[in-house]
Amino acid sequence: MPIYLCRPDITEKEIEAVCAVLRSPDLSLGPRLAEFEKAFAKYIGRKRAVAVNSGTSGLFLSMLALGIGPGDEVITTPFTFVASATTIMMAGAIPVFVDIDPVSLNIDAAKIESKITGTTKAILPVEVFANPAGIDKVCKIAQRHNLEVIEDSCEALGSAINGKKVGAFGTMSVFAFYPNKQITTGEGGMILTDNDDLADMCVSLRNQGRAKDSGWLSHERLGYNFRLSDINCALGIVQLSRIEEIKAKRKQVAKWYQEMLANDDRLTVPTEPDNCDISWFVFVVRLADDFTLQQRDKVLGAMKDASIQVGNYFPPVHLQPFMAERFGYKQGDFPVTESVCKSTIALPFYNNLRKDEVAIVCKKLKETLNRILPAV
Numbered sequence: 001m002p003i004y005l006c007r008p009d010i011t012e013k014e015i016e017a018v019c020a021v022l023r024s025p026d027l028s029l030g031p032r033l034a035e036f037e038k039a040f041a042k043y044i045g046r047k048r049a050v051a052v053n054s055g056t057s058g059l060f061l062s063m064l065a066l067g068i069g070p071g072d073e074v075i076t077t078p079f080t081f082v083a084s085a086t087t088i089m090m091a092g093a094i095p096v097f098v099d100i101d102p103v104s105l106n107i108d109a110a111k112i113e114s115k116i117t118g119t120t121k122a123i124l125p126v127e128v129f130a131n132p133a134g135i136d137k138v139c140k141i142a143q144r145h146n147l148e149v150i151e152d153s154c155e156a157l158g159s160a161i162n163g164k165k166v167g168a169f170g171t172m173s174v175f176a177f178y179p180n181k182q183i184t185t186g187e188g189g190m191i192l193t194d195n196d197d198l199a200d201m202c203v204s205l206r207n208q209g210r211a212k213d214s215g216w217l218s219h220e221r222l223g224y225n226f227r228l229s230d231i232n233c234a235l236g237i238v239q240l241s242r243i244e245e246i247k248a249k250r251k252q253v254a255k256w257y258q259e260m261l262a263n264d265d266r267l268t269v270p271t272e273p274d275n276c277d278i279s280w281f282v283f284v285v286r287l288a289d290d291f292t293l294q295q296r297d298k299v300l301g302a303m304k305d306a307s308i309q310v311g312n313y314f315p316p317v318h319l320q321p322f323m324a325e326r327f328g329y330k331q332g333d334f335p336v337t338e339s340v341c342k343s344t345i346a347l348p349f350y351n352n353l354r355k356d357e358v359a360i361v362c363k364k365l366k367e368t369l370n371r372i373l374p375a376v
């Protein structure tokens with residue numbers, strides 16, 4: 001049996017909730033949709049929540065609701081999942097990258113202001129790997145320059161900084177529920193905002209541009225089908241009700257890794273920054289600077305050969321071939337990001353990963369490092 005990179009945590013309660021929807025006539029646009037949105041808005045502490053069929057859809061609709069389009073620039077990070085940047089492009093706007101902080105791995109707030117121009121409309125910060133550090137600073141800069149914030153909280157459900165939950169910072173904030181996330185709906189996403197007009201616009205855009213009280217075949221704007229079915233919402237309601245249990249399980253797994261990988265100069269192991277509560281999404285260690293990309297990839301290969309699933313989160317977004325071709329980005333443009341990207345190893349990480357499995361992963365990782373770059 002391999003040790004998996006991620007696994008969902010589905011109990012009988014989720015199965016029963018999904019089956020109850022299947023026994024009802026309300027498979028979509030039913031009561032579970034409203035219930036999931038209400039519970040989610042309450043959990044984060046926002047006025048409105050709009051469920052959609054993916055985090056990508058949520059980011060894209062946030063752009064449209066804010067009127068971001070051709071000719072606009074949106075500042076974001078090159079160290080993220082590609083959808084943070086591609087959704088800016090889907091709206092017809094230009095992603096402008098700012099390098100990252102080498103510790104939090106989030107956008108470096110100190111470098112943002114030099115990239116703000118007359119056409120900058122918004123900043124799209126990401127709480128990468130669920131680390132909320134710096135989001136408050138980004139919002140202050142946006143406020144000073146009268147810019148919107150689209151908070152990409154897709155990886156960070158349950159994280160908080162100074163007691164304020166992520167998803168409560170942006171003009172609009174977005175979560176994602178793919179099965180590797182803290183909670184899953186199979187596929188799904190959620191948009192949050194305190195602005196009724198923005199929320200109402202997203203409700204219309206996700207449902208073919210229909211108006212609130214018009215008929216099924218009356219469309220007042222160009223819209224999409226980004227609806228989340230009640231089957232997905234029923235799963236999400238139960239998962240969300242378990243968030244504290246889920247957070248605690250993940251904190252325990254992170255602690256085992258931190259203990260078992262401590263005191264090895266070849267590794268940087270993630271920890272919780274001051275004033276931050278991390279709701280762990282993944283557990284990504286980094287190799288020391290004297291490892292090359294080729295050596296890192298050798299480590300990944302050796303782990304996979306031992307049936308331990310690992311990941312290389314993330315390759316730099318600006319160097320994805322289609323990005324480099326479209327915008328002319330090249331190696332060396334964002335040195336901190338590029339140096340981090342060549343060093344990351346995402347280790348198996350999920351709620352029910354056992355201590356003995358964490359021990360197997362750590363032992364294999366150390367053996368592999370000893371072979372590739374012996375400890376000094």
Ligand SMILES: Cc1ncc(COP(=O)(O)O)c(C=O)c1O
Nearest residue numbers: 054055056081083084154155176
């Ligand atoms: C930072 C970030 N943004 C956006 C997304 C997109 O979410 P989805 O896969 O639900 O479209 C993800 C998903 O992994 C993500 O990690």
